[in-house]
Amino acid sequence: MKPNFNTFTFSGTNTAEIVIKEPVRSITLHALELEIKNVVLDESVYANQNYPFEGRTIKPIEISYDKKLQTVTFDFGVDLYVGKAKLKMEFTGKLNNQLHGFYRTSYKVVDKKHWGASTQFEATDARRAFPCWDEPDKKVRFHTTLIVPKHMAALSNMPVDVTIQPTGDEYRKMVCFKPTPPMSTYLAAFVVADLEYIEATDKNGVLIRVYTTPGKKEHGKFALDVALHTLPYYADYYKTPYPLPKLDLVAIPDFGSGAMENWGLEIFRETALLVDEKNSSASARERVADVVDHELAHHWFGNLVTMKWWTHLWLNEGFANFVEMLGVAAQFPAWKRRVRFVAEDLVGALHDMDKPSSHPIEVDVNDPAEIREIFDTTTYSGGGSVNRMIEHYLGNEFPKGITKYLDCFKYGNAATEDLWKILGKSSGKPVSDIMGPYTRQAGYPVIFTEEGSRNGKSILKLEQMRFLMDGSIDETYPLWNVPIGVMTPATVENPKFMYMKGRRMTIPRTTKWVKLNAGQSGLYRVAYSPRMWDRLTDAVRAGEIPEIDRIGLLDDAFALARAGYVSIWSALGLLDAHRNERETYVWAMLAGKLNGVASLVRDEDPEAMLAEYARKFFKPLVERVGWDKKPGEGNLEAILRGVALSNLGAYGDEEIIAEARKRLDAFIASGTLDPDIRQTVYTIVAQNATDEDFEKLMKVYDSTDMHEEKVRVLRAIAHVRRPELIRRVLNLSLSLKVRSQDTPIVLSVMAGNDSARRTEWEFIMENWGTLLTRGGGLGWISRVVRGVTEGFKDRSDLARVEAFFKTHSMPGLDRAMQISLQMIKSNMKWLNRNLRDVESWLTDTRVPLPASEQVSAPHELR
Ligand SMILES: [Zn+2]
Structure with a gap:
C-alpha cells in the first residue's frame, strides 16, 4: 500500500492465494470505491500438483463492479482450473476524510498542519482499502508492505520484518511486516503518520508501545500502565498467552468510534487513550482504563476466536x-x-x-x-x-x-x-x-411479585412476562429461565438463589421486606405489590439495602411506573427515601431519574415545583461535598462532586451559577481550575450563557490543543438554552472548527437538552444530506435521531417526526425510527397517567394514595 498525501489517494497491489473448488468462469470479491486494473490469475505456480495442465496466467475479459453489493467481478471468459492459484490485482483508491477504510487524518507539527493516514475496517470497510473477501470467517495470513515517506512511522498488525529503499524513490521507504496469523479482514490495519512513542515490556515479554502525534507521548503513560497490567491479567484469566509478539496502541486525532481492536495495532481517538496528569479528569482516566481494557480483551474474544x-x-x-x-x-x-x-x-x-x-x-x-x-x-x-x-x-x-x-x-x-x-x-x-x-429472543422478563398464603403458610407468588416499557402485553411470548436471588434482612450477605422455569412459581415468605434479583445479577425487572414497595422504601431509608440493590430498585421503580405497573408516587417515594444517600453511583441514578421526570413535566404545571424539590434534594449533598477537593479523595468523591454541583446548577440555584462564572473567569485569568470540576463549571455557565459567557467558553476551546478539553467545551455548549445560541452551536457542530468525529458528541449531548430539542430536530432535517457524510457512518446518526426525537411528548411533534421518517427510511435507521415513535407515544401516555400525581406528590409528599388508585400486576396473580 502506498498513500499519497498530495493527492489524497493511495495505490496498492494485492496477491491472494486462492483455491478454485469448481470450474467457474468468474471470481467475485468485495471492493468499494476502488479502481482495479492489471488483474492476473496465475495458475502456473501450482502446476503439476495433481492437475492435468502445465499452468497458465490469464487476464479477465471484463471487470465489473456492483455498487449495491459492494463487489467486483473478474470474468475470465473461460473455465478456470480447479486447484490452487494466485490472483494478483493492482488498485487505486481515495484517502477519504470519512473515517472509514484507509482515510486521512490531520495534526499539527510545530503549528503546521500535517497529514497522515489510518484505517478503520470494522465492520465492512476493508473493501474500501483493498479488494478482498471481506467477511469475518474468511481468515487469511496478511503479508503487509507499506511504502511511505521516509520520515514517517509506518505501523501494521505485526512487527517490521525488513525496511528497504525502493529503487528510484529517494523520498520513500518500503516497510515489510512479518506475516500475521490467520485473521479476519476487519482486523487488518495500517497507520502512516508522524508519530512518537513510549514503550515497555509486559511480564510475559510482550513489547507494548503507545504512539501519539508529536508532543503528546507523555500523555500515553497512564494507558501504558493500564496495558502493562491488563495484558498479562487477561493472559492469565483466559489461560492463553497473548498471541502476537507486539502490541501498539495508537492515538489518532481523527477516529470515528472510541477505539478499534485491530490485532496488534489498536487505534484510539485521543480522548480514549491520552491522560494529561495536570488537566485530565477522574472520569477521563476511567474512560481510558475502560477503553484500553476493552480493546485488550478483544485480542482473545474477537481476534483469536x-x-x-x-x-x-x-x-x-x-x-x-x-x-x-x-x-x-x-x-x-x-x-x-x-x-x-x-x-x-x-x-x-x-x-x-x-x-x-x-x-x-x-x-x-x-x-x-x-x-x-x-x-x-x-x-x-x-x-x-x-x-x-x-x-x-x-x-x-x-x-x-x-x-x-x-x-x-x-x-x-x-x-x-x-x-x-x-x-x-x-x-x-x-x-x-x-x-x-x-x-x-428480544427483551427480558418482569417478575410480578405478590404476597399470599397457602395451607396456612405465607408465600410469595411470582409470575413472569416479557417486559415492555409501554406496558403492552404479549401473553404468547416465550418465557425465560430466570435466576431468582432472594434477599431478606436475614440473607443480605448471602442471598438464596433458585431458577424460575415456568410462568409461575411460589416461594416461602418472611414478614419483613423481600427483594428479588439480589445483587442485580440477572437481566430482568421485579414488580412488587404496593405493600412490598412500601416496605422496601422503608428498608432503603433505614440503610438496610446494599448499594447495587438500591440502584436496581430505583431503575425498576421508574421503568415500571412508565409501564403502569407501579404508581409514580411509589417511585418518587423511593427516590425521596435516599436523602441520606452516600454512594456516588446511587446519586447518579437518583439524578437521572429526577431529570427524566423533569424533562417530562417541562412546560407543564409542576415544572417549577419539581425544580424547587430538586434544589432541596441536592442542596445538602452539595453542602457536604463542597466545591474543592479534600485531601485523600479518590475518583468516586470527584465524580460525586460533579453530580451534586451540576444538578443543583441545572435546577437553577443562583449561588452555584454565580460561583461557576467566578471559577471560569479565574481559570481564564490564571489557568487554574480543578480538572474534575471543569465539565461542571463549563456546563453551568453554558446553561445560563450570555453572549459574553459563550465567548469565554469558545476562548477555552480555541486556546487548547488537548482533545479532552475541547470535548469538555463541546459537551458544555450543547447545554445552551437561548435560541440564538442553540442555532450557533448547531452551526458550529458542522463547521471546520469541529472535527468530523466530534459532530456526534455535540448533537447527542444536545439531544438531552430540553430547551433545544425542537430547534435541533429542525436542524437535523435541514442538514440531513450533510450529516450522512459526517462522523464515520450511520451508527451515530441513528443514535442522535433517536436521542432527539424520543424526548418529544406532543401530538404535533409526533406527527412531524412520523412524516419525516416516512420519507427518510433506510436500512440501518429504520429500527431507531420505530423506537422513537414508540417512545413519543409512551411519553404522551406517561403524562396522561402521571402529571396530576406528580403535582399532588410535590404538594404533599407525605400523604399516600388511596389503595384503590394503586397499580401493580396487569391481573390478579394466581
Ligand atoms: Zn469492542
Whole structure:
C-alpha cells in the first residue's frame, strides 16, 4: 500500500492465494470505491500438483463492479482450473476524510498542519482499502508492505520484518511486516503518520508501545500502565498467552468510534487513550482504563476466536464489555467498577432492550448498514450483562469453560451456541437452556411479585412476562429461565438463589421486606405489590439495602411506573427515601431519574415545583461535598462532586451559577481550575450563557490543543438554552472548527437538552444530506435521531417526526425510527397517567394514595 498525501489517494497491489473448488468462469470479491486494473490469475505456480495442465496466467475479459453489493467481478471468459492459484490485482483508491477504510487524518507539527493516514475496517470497510473477501470467517495470513515517506512511522498488525529503499524513490521507504496469523479482514490495519512513542515490556515479554502525534507521548503513560497490567491479567484469566509478539496502541486525532481492536495495532481517538496528569479528569482516566481494557480483551474474544457472522457480534462486544470490567476492577479496586457496571451497563441494557422494536442479542443482519446498526447498547451492554449473569451462575467454572472455548476455536470462528455448549459441557450445568432464550429472543422478563398464603403458610407468588416499557402485553411470548436471588434482612450477605422455569412459581415468605434479583445479577425487572414497595422504601431509608440493590430498585421503580405497573408516587417515594444517600453511583441514578421526570413535566404545571424539590434534594449533598477537593479523595468523591454541583446548577440555584462564572473567569485569568470540576463549571455557565459567557467558553476551546478539553467545551455548549445560541452551536457542530468525529458528541449531548430539542430536530432535517457524510457512518446518526426525537411528548411533534421518517427510511435507521415513535407515544401516555400525581406528590409528599388508585400486576396473580 502506498498513500499519497498530495493527492489524497493511495495505490496498492494485492496477491491472494486462492483455491478454485469448481470450474467457474468468474471470481467475485468485495471492493468499494476502488479502481482495479492489471488483474492476473496465475495458475502456473501450482502446476503439476495433481492437475492435468502445465499452468497458465490469464487476464479477465471484463471487470465489473456492483455498487449495491459492494463487489467486483473478474470474468475470465473461460473455465478456470480447479486447484490452487494466485490472483494478483493492482488498485487505486481515495484517502477519504470519512473515517472509514484507509482515510486521512490531520495534526499539527510545530503549528503546521500535517497529514497522515489510518484505517478503520470494522465492520465492512476493508473493501474500501483493498479488494478482498471481506467477511469475518474468511481468515487469511496478511503479508503487509507499506511504502511511505521516509520520515514517517509506518505501523501494521505485526512487527517490521525488513525496511528497504525502493529503487528510484529517494523520498520513500518500503516497510515489510512479518506475516500475521490467520485473521479476519476487519482486523487488518495500517497507520502512516508522524508519530512518537513510549514503550515497555509486559511480564510475559510482550513489547507494548503507545504512539501519539508529536508532543503528546507523555500523555500515553497512564494507558501504558493500564496495558502493562491488563495484558498479562487477561493472559492469565483466559489461560492463553497473548498471541502476537507486539502490541501498539495508537492515538489518532481523527477516529470515528472510541477505539478499534485491530490485532496488534489498536487505534484510539485521543480522548480514549491520552491522560494529561495536570488537566485530565477522574472520569477521563476511567474512560481510558475502560477503553484500553476493552480493546485488550478483544485480542482473545474477537481476534483469536472470531464470530462466524455479524449475527454473533455480541460474542465479541458483550464479552469485551464484561471483561473490561474485570480488568479495571482488578487494577483499580477503589473505583467500584462492578457497581458502575450495574449503574451504566446493566441499566443501559434494560432500557435498550425493553421496546417493542428492540432486537435480540443474536440478530439477523445482512446489509452493511444493518451490521453497523447493531454496534449498540443491546449488543455491548446487553451482551455484557448476559455474561455477568452466566458468570454468577457458573462461578469458577466460567473462566475454565472460556479457556476451553478459546482452545477449541482458536484462529477460527464460532457461533453463540458453540460457547453455550462448551460452558455447559465443562460445568455440567444446563447453560444453553438458561442463556439461549436470553440471546435468541428480544427483551427480558418482569417478575410480578405478590404476597399470599397457602395451607396456612405465607408465600410469595411470582409470575413472569416479557417486559415492555409501554406496558403492552404479549401473553404468547416465550418465557425465560430466570435466576431468582432472594434477599431478606436475614440473607443480605448471602442471598438464596433458585431458577424460575415456568410462568409461575411460589416461594416461602418472611414478614419483613423481600427483594428479588439480589445483587442485580440477572437481566430482568421485579414488580412488587404496593405493600412490598412500601416496605422496601422503608428498608432503603433505614440503610438496610446494599448499594447495587438500591440502584436496581430505583431503575425498576421508574421503568415500571412508565409501564403502569407501579404508581409514580411509589417511585418518587423511593427516590425521596435516599436523602441520606452516600454512594456516588446511587446519586447518579437518583439524578437521572429526577431529570427524566423533569424533562417530562417541562412546560407543564409542576415544572417549577419539581425544580424547587430538586434544589432541596441536592442542596445538602452539595453542602457536604463542597466545591474543592479534600485531601485523600479518590475518583468516586470527584465524580460525586460533579453530580451534586451540576444538578443543583441545572435546577437553577443562583449561588452555584454565580460561583461557576467566578471559577471560569479565574481559570481564564490564571489557568487554574480543578480538572474534575471543569465539565461542571463549563456546563453551568453554558446553561445560563450570555453572549459574553459563550465567548469565554469558545476562548477555552480555541486556546487548547488537548482533545479532552475541547470535548469538555463541546459537551458544555450543547447545554445552551437561548435560541440564538442553540442555532450557533448547531452551526458550529458542522463547521471546520469541529472535527468530523466530534459532530456526534455535540448533537447527542444536545439531544438531552430540553430547551433545544425542537430547534435541533429542525436542524437535523435541514442538514440531513450533510450529516450522512459526517462522523464515520450511520451508527451515530441513528443514535442522535433517536436521542432527539424520543424526548418529544406532543401530538404535533409526533406527527412531524412520523412524516419525516416516512420519507427518510433506510436500512440501518429504520429500527431507531420505530423506537422513537414508540417512545413519543409512551411519553404522551406517561403524562396522561402521571402529571396530576406528580403535582399532588410535590404538594404533599407525605400523604399516600388511596389503595384503590394503586397499580401493580396487569391481573390478579394466581
Ligand atoms: Zn469492542
